[in-house]
Amino acid sequence: MSIWMKQIRWLVFLSGLIFLASCSFSGAKNACPKGDVVYLGDIEDVEVINMSCISKDGILRIFVEVENTKKSERTLAYRFDWLNEEGLLLGDEEAWKPVYFYSKEIKTIRSTAPNWLATDAKFLIKE
């Protein structure tokens, strides 16, 4: 193999790496300041894969990727606790909301803060 061919292959490999890196950066969302996850009770075979926050027009929006690692469908319940800058709970607790999962499904749960004072959120999930 000529030296030119080797250099071209090396260049192609490098550009591929740069492309992949740029893709992963463009898809990244901001991490929530603390973004605590609380699993309540005896809950098994469920995993919070990612929790990201975006502030748009001053209102915090949150995206939580939850995976049902069980081989069967199930219904879980979740809620968010919205916290202010001091880490104190804003307003009343939210209602628990049921969410249905197929076997091995990854679902993104979205929510929006109740007002402009929320700067962080805690995600609570239970059976």
Add this chain to the structure above:
Amino acid sequence: MLKTAYFPLVALLMVVSVIVGCSKSVRYGDPKGVETVTIEFGSTDLQSIAEQMTRSILTSPLVVEGKRPLITVQDVENLTSEYIDTRGITDSIRTELARSGVVRFVVDEDAMAQQISELDRQADDEYYDQEVAAPKGEMVGAAYRLEGNIRSIVKQNSDIRDVYYKVNLQVWDIRTGILEWSDETEIRKVLE
């Protein structure tokens, strides 16, 4: 002879144990917990709908920080086959939006009679100091109208009952008739 003597006592014990076994106890529950007592529209459905719709309005262009638009609320129309207190949905949405402080609400159709009655009462100079009484003709009309409906599709066979609810809400600009915001949410409940 001895066995016969014990018979009433044994019978009494059996009756007492049946009564105690059948009695129900009362306990407090979580008002925000998931409620699945029956398949009918319940507290979890009402809370989920109100929360989802409120948060959707909060992220709409209608709500701009500091502007605080005036809204009047009309009842959500119940187009399902079951009884649903739809006023509960609009009340919850209104309360949560009011808590957020980003919008203000004016007297709606249902509360208008009480508002007029109060203005009439204060206009009586025999009892009220007219210097501080609320004068007539100064009420402010809403810029937007919130309305909506709830529909359901019910299917069942001998083994399963499936209920699907769809709630649609809209905010209309009263002056122009333009639809400023609309969103819908769905709920499916299955009884097996």
